[in-house]
Amino acid sequence: MSRSPHNRDERLQALLMPLLAIVTALILGGLLIIVSDLQVIAAFTRIPRQVAVPFTNPETEISLEEALWRHPNEVVIGDAVEVKGKQLRVVGDVRDATTQIGLDEARALYPELGPGVTIHFTFFQKPAVGLRAAWRAVRVAYVALFEGSIGNPRQMAQALAAWLRGDPSLLNRAFYPLSESLVTSTPYILTGLAVALGFRAGMFNIGAEGQYFVGGLTSVFVGYSLKGLPLWVHLPLTLLAGIVGGGLWGSIPGWLKAKTGGHEVINTIMMNYIAFALSDWLLNGPMMRPGGFRPISPEIEVSARLPRFFGGDIRFHAGFFLALVMALLVYWLLFKTTIGFELRTVGANPSAARYAGISLTRSMVLAMFLSGGLAGLAGANDITGLIYYMPNAFSAGYGFDSIALALLGRSHPLGVVLAALLFGTLRAGATRMQSVAQIPIDIISILQAMIIIFIAAPEIIRAIYRIKQRRAQEQPPEADIVEGVQA
Amino acid sequence: MSAVVTIVDPEAKRRSRALGMTFIAMGLIIYVFFVRSSSPGQLATFGLNPGRQTAATPIPNVTLPVLASLYAMALVAVALGVVQLVRGFGRAQDLVLGLVAGLLVLGFLTWAARDQSLNLIGILETAVQRATPIALAALSGILCERSGIVNIAIEGMMLTAAMVSALVGSLAGSMWVGLLAAVLSSGALGALLAVLSIRYKVNQIISGTAINILATGGTSFISAKFLTQYQHLNNPGKFSNWPVPVLSRIPILGPVFFENNLIVYLLFGLLIVLHVMLYHTRWGLRTRAVGEHPRAADTLGIDVFRMRYINVLLGGMVAGLGGVFLVLGSVPRFDELMTSGKGFIGLAAMIFGKWDPFGAFGASLIFGFTDTFQAKMQILRVPIPSQFMRMAPYLITMIVLAGVVGRAEAPAAEGQVYEKQ
C-alpha cells in the first residue's frame, strides 16, 4: 500500500518537534540561569547593591558580586583586589550577615557609589565581559548537568581502560552518575506509561501520584509482613501487590466515570489526597515501624528486594529492566491485542465503540486499572529497589511529571521510555548542578513545563523556527459536504 | 395555538427522593454512631466566647445534655427526611440539606465533646481562616469554568502569588505593593492559561498542568536561589486584623466573621460582587451563555474568546488573592509548596457548591471546618483517626460529583475548545 507523501512529512515533523521543544526549553533554561546569576548580572551592570545584597566586611573581604562590580573583568574567588588602597580578598558568598551596612554608611565608605539605586548597564561599553560571564555561567551549569547525569567522559574512559587492565576500582565512581540517572528514570518510565495508556483509552489519569502511594503501601506491606519466602516467590508477590493496589485505586475513578459520568480528572485528584491521608494514617498506626516514633513502615525482607548488579554505592537495580519489559508489554497490549483495540477505540470515539459492542464500563475500568497498576508498580519499584521501607514523604511529584512524559512521548510506549530517560537524567544531573553551580534543582521542573507547553502548542515552536505547515483546512458545514462537487 | 407547556423533569423527582433518603440516613447515622455510644447524664459544654480579647459582647457558654440533644437532632433529621419524601421542599431543598448536614456536624461535635468542653468559637474562627484561601480558589474556579475554561492551575497561581507577595512585599517594603504585584503575577498565569487554551487550543487540563509545574518549579527555584539565602527578602509583614465597627460586637458572628484581616474582607466583598455580577449583569449573562453554549452566544454577536480571556484573567487574579492570604494574611513568609493542595480543594469546593459563589463559600467553610476540627480531634480523644477527617472533603466531593446527593452539573461547554466558524 502506498503511503501519501504528507505522511512522511508528518512523521519527520513528529520527530523534529519534540527535539526542537527540548532544545528550546534548554535555551530558555540557559537564559534563566543567566538572569538569575548575580555574578552575571554584576558583570553586565553596575548596581549599587545596598538593597539587595548586603556588603561583606570591607575590612578583609568583599563579595564576588561586589568585586565584579568594581572590577568588571573576570574576578575569581580568592583574588586580591584593591578598594581605596586597601587589599581585600574576594569571597564567593556573603559570610557575615552582621556586618551589613546601611546605604549612608556605604556611601561614606565608597563615595563613588553615587546616589540611589540606579542601574548602569555596562553592556554596551564592554559586552565581552558580560557575555563571557554569561557563557561561563551557562557552561558551568550545563557541564555539571551533563556530568551529573551521564558522567565525565574522560573519567569513564579511564575507568574502562583501567578495568580492562584488571583494575575495577575506578568504575564505581565514573559510572555512578549514569546509574543514578537510570534509577531515577525507572519510576518515570512506569508512571509515564500509566498516563500514556490512560490517554490512549480516553482517560485523563491525573492521579498517578496517589496510585504510586497506594502501590507503595500495598507492596511494602507484602514485603515486610510475609516472612521466610524464597526470593522468586516473595519479590513477584511484592511487585504484584503494588500493581493490584495502584490498579484498584485507579479503577475507582474509572468506574465512577463509567457509571455516573463523574469526571476522572477531579476524581483522581481527590483520590490523591485521600491516598496521602490514608498513607499518613497507616504509617502512624497499623503499619508504623515497631518501637519507632517516626511515620515509617518496617523494612521489607531481603527476599522482597530487587537485585542490584554492582557493589558499592551503585544503586542501579533490576527495576530498570522491569520497566522496559512493561513498556514492551504495554506496546503489545495496546497495538497487538483485541484488548488494546477496545481501549483505543473507546479512547478515540466512545460512541462508535458502544455501537461496535464494546462495553464502555469494562474498558474504562480496565484502562484505569492498568494505568493505576503501572503507577502502583512504580511505587513498588521504588520500595523494592531503592528505599526498602515506606516513608511518609514518599513521592516526588510523579503525578504531574508523568503527564509531561506521556505528552512528550506522544502516548507511545517507546516515546515514553525515551522521554523518561531524558527527564530521569535531567533530574539526576540537576543534583550535581545544584552543588557545583548553585542552581536549584527546581530548574528541571521549569524545563519540563516549557517542554509540555511547546509540545502541546506546536504553533509556538513553528513560529520560533519558521516551520511551515500546510494550513488547516476550512471545512464546509456538515450538511453541505457532498463529494459530487469536488472542485 | 398550543398552550404553554412545561415538562416535569423526572430526574428531579428521583433526586428529590434520594435527598429525602439522605436526610433520614443522616438522622440514622446520628442515632447509630453517636446516640448509642453516649450514656445518660453526660454533658457537653461549648465555649461561645473567643479565648482572646475581643470587641464582642461576652455571652454565657452552652451546656447540652448529650443524649437528649442527640436524640433531638436525629429526630429532626429523620422528620425533615420524611417531609422531603412526602411533600418535598422544592427550591428550599438545598438549604434543608445544609441544615441537616449542620445537624450531623453538631451531633458529631456534641458527641465528641461529651464530658468535656469545647471552644466552638475558637474552632469557627480558625475554620474561617482556613476556608479563606479555599474559597478564593473556588471563586477563581467559578470565574473560569462559568465561561467554559477548566482551570486546574489554581494551585500554581496561588503558589506564584504567594511567592511574589513575599518577595515584592519585602523588596518594596510595602504589603500593598506586594499584594498588587502578586495579583498581577497570578493574573499573568491566567493570561498564559487563556492564551494556551484559547489561542493555541491546547487541552485545558494539559495547559493547567503545565502551569502548575511551571509555578512549582519557578517558585521553588526563586525560593532556593534567593529567599532562603537572603532572609530579609522573605519578610513582607502581615495584614493585621481589623474589627469591623458595630458588626464585630455581635456575639459569635462578630469574632468569627468581622474580626479578620483585609483579605478575608476582600473575599466577602468578592462573594457579593461576583454573585451580583453573575446573575444580574450583562457580563454575567454573557459569561454563563458562553460557558453553556458558546455557539449560541457567537451567533448573537458576543465575542466568545474575549469573554473567556477576561474571565480567566480575572480568575487568575482572584486565585492570586488566595495565595496572598497564605503569606500576608497568615504566616508572613513564603515556604516552598506552601499551598499544599488548597487550589485543588478549592476546585472541590466549587463543585460541591454547584458553581455558585455562595454555594462554594459554604463548601469552603465546611472544608475549613473539617480541617480545623481534625487537628482538635486528638485533644478531644475522639476515637477516630484524624486522617479520616482529613479525607472527608475529598470523599464528599466525589460523592457529590457522582450525583448521589443532588447532582452537580458543570457548565456544558466546560473544557471544550471553541472553534469559530
Next chain:
Amino acid sequence: MAPILQLEGITKVFPGVIANDHIDLSLHQGEILALLGENGAGKSTLMNILYGLYAPTSGRISINGQEVVISGPQDAIRQGVGMVHQHFMLVPPLTVTENVMLGDELVHRGIFLDRRRAAARVREISEAYGLAVNPEAIIRTLPVGVQQRVEIIKVLYRSADILILDEPTAVLTPQEVLDLFVIIRRLVAGGKSVIFISHKLNEVMELADRVVVLRRGRKVGETTPAETTEEALATMMVGRSVSLSVDKSPARPQESVLEVSGLDVLDDRHQLAVKNVSFEVHQGEIVGLAGVQGNGQTELVEALTGMRPSISGTVRIDGHDVTNASPRQIIEHDVAYVPEDRQQDGLVLDFAVSDNLILNTYYRPPFARGIGLQRDVIDASARQLVQDFDVRTPGIDTAVGNLSGGNQQKVIVAREFNRPIQLLIASQPTRGLDVGSIEYIHSRIIAQRDGGAGVLLISSELDEVMQLADRILVMFRGELMADLPADEAGRDQLGLLMAGVSNAQAQPQPEEVSGS
C-alpha cells in the same frame, strides 16, 4: 418594487469544494421565499454567508438597495437580518427572557439586567405574532416547538426585517408544523420578509410565494408554486426524473427474523418515545420505517440494537429473545447495523480504514487468535474489501476521517455486509450522499435482501422508503400507524399517516398536508 435583499454572484469555495457557485437571489418585502434543495446543495452555506458566519469568496449583498459587507452576526443583526438555526442556538439552563436578551441586553443603572422590561418585550412580541411563550420558563423544560418560537422571538426582538428559517420543520411534529406556518404567515402580514429553507416539497408548495431551487451549489431554477408542481420541483432539485426506479425483483419473504412485540422505550428526557410497537421483519424482504424525524424511530432502532433499554415488550431475533441484550450479543446473532450518524457512531475517524473495517469483528477469528490481533489477516481482508466495495482511499492505512462522506459510508457498508447476516438495520443510510453513492448503497441493500437477509430500513426520506421497501411501516409520535405492502401504499396516504391521520384511506385528504 425594489427587493429588500439582493444577492449577486455569491460564490463560496472551500478547499476542494465549491459550495456556492455564482448564486443570484432577491427577496421582496412581505414575501416568503423558499430555498429548496437536497442536503448538501449549498443552502446552509448561502444563508451562513448572509448571516455573516462565512465570508463569501466573491459576490455582493445589497439590503434595501445599499451594498453591505456582513462580516459577522453582529453586522447581520444591525442590517435587520435574523436567523433561526436548524440546531437551536438556545442556552438550556437560562430562561426565555435571558436567551432572548442575550447579546442585546436591556439594563438599568448601566450594568444591571432589566429582566422585567425585557420580559415585557418578549410578552409583547409573543402576543403580537401569537407565539404563546412564557418569558420566565427555563429553556430546558420547553418542548421543541416552543423552543423554536423562542428562536423566532429572539430574531424579532432584534427588530429583524428579514428572517431566515433554516430547515425549521425538521424536528417538528405535523401539528407544530401547522402552527409554525400560521406564525410565518402572520410575520409576513406584519411586514416581515422570510427565507424558508427546506427540502420538503409539500411544505414549499404550501407556504412559499416564490421558490428558488439549488443543486450542487448552483441555482437551477426559480418559480412560484402556482406555476409548478411537486414533480417539476423534485426534478429540478435532484437533477433528473425522481421516478428513478430501483431495479429490484419482487420480494420472496420467508420466515421471520425480527419479531418486536409491545415495545416501550423512553427517550433521554424519560418520556415515552416508543409506545407499544409490534412488527415483524422476514427474511428476504425490506421493511421500510417511514416517519418525520423525531417520532421515535431513533429510540426504536437504539432499542433494537442494544443501545437503549426498553421498559416493556420483547425483541426476538431469529427466535432468540434479545430484549435488552447488549450490542455485542445482538451482533452475535448476525445482525448488521448502519447507524444514523456515521461519523459519530459508525466510524472512528482517527483510525485507519483497515481498523474501521474490523470495528465490531476484531475479537473473532480470523482477525484475532486469543487476544492477539492477526494484523496480516486484517490487512489482507481490508485490501479485499476496499476493492470489492469500491472505497476510494489512498490506502488502507489512511485515517477514515480523510475520506469523503460517500466513501466513509462505503467503509461501514463493507464492514457490515462482509459477514453472513440475517438482519440488516440501516438507519438513514444515504443521508447527505451524492446520487452515485446513493444508488450504490441501494443496490447493496437489495443484494442483501436477495441474499436472504431481512432488512429494516429507517429513513425520513419518503421516496427512499417507497423505492426500496417491500413493506412500509409508518411511525408517528412513537406509535406505529400502519403496516402496508409497498405497492398498495400511495404517497399521499403515507404522508397522511406520517402526520398522524390513521384512517387515511377512508377520509378525503385535508388541504394542508396534501401536496400534489
